Amino acid sequence: MKILIVEDEALLALELESELQSAGHEVVGHAMASDEARHLAERCRPDFAFVDIHLVDGPTGIDVGRHLRDQGIPYVFVTGNLKRIPEDFAGAIGAIEKPYTMNGLKNAVTFLEALVTHDGAIANAPPSLVVAPAFAC
Template sequence: MNILIVEDEALLALELESELENAGHTIVGVAMSSQEAKAIIDREHPEFAFVDIHLLDGPTGIDVGRYLESKGISYVFVSGNLKRIPEDFAGAMGAIEKPYTMNGLENALSFIETFVRGENRGNIPPSLVPSPWLRRRQMTESRQQRQSQA
C-alpha cells in the first residue's frame, strides 16, 4: 500500500515509517502539520494514512482525518489520548493507542491491509480500537458468515 504518515514527533514518524517499509509498504510522505498533510494527500493520493491528533499546528489531526474521508481514503488515528477522538471517529476506521508495541502495530497493519483490499477481514486485533461503524460492519459480516455456514 501507498501510505501517508501524519505525525509531528520525528522519532515516532521515523519508527513507523521503518516498520511500514519493512512490511513491504511505500511511504508517500510524512507530514508534521495539517497543511503539509493535505498537500501530500492531493499530490500523492495515498491508499491509507496513519494520523496523529496533535500536530505542529495544534489538534488538527481530526481535520486531516475528515479531509482523508472526503477523498475516500481509509485511515486510523495514532494517538496517546484517544479521548480526543470525536464520537464518530471523524470517519477513521479506528485508532492505535500510543505507546504501541511493534507486535500490536503489525497485527493492526495486517487487519488494515485486508480491509483496504476488501478481503475477508477476520477479527479486529486488540491493538486496533475500532470505530463504531467498523464494529457494526464487523458484527454484520460475522453474522452473515455464520448464517451462510448454517
C-alpha cells in the same frame, strides 16, 4: 499500499515508516502539520494514512482526518489520547493508542491492509486497534 504518515514526532514517524516498509508498503510522505498533510494527500493520493491528532499546529489531526475521508482515503488515528477522538471517529477506521508495541502495530497493519484492499477474509480486529463503530462487525 501507498501510505501517508501524519505525525509531528519525528522519531515515531521514522519508526512507523520503517515498520511499514518492512511489511512491504511504500510510504509516500510524512507530514508534521495539517496544511502539509492535506497537500501531500492531494498530491500523492495514498491508499491509506496514519494520523496523529496533535500536530505541530495544534490538535488539527481530526481536521486532517475529515479531509482524508472527503478524499476517499481510509485512515486510522495514532494517538496517546483516545478521548480526543470524536464519537463518529471523523470517518477513521479506528485508532491505535500510543505507546504501541511493534507486535501490536504489525497486527493492526495486517488487519487494516486486508480491510482496505479487500484481500482475503477479514478476521477480528487485533486488540491493538480500537475499531470505529461504523466499521465494527
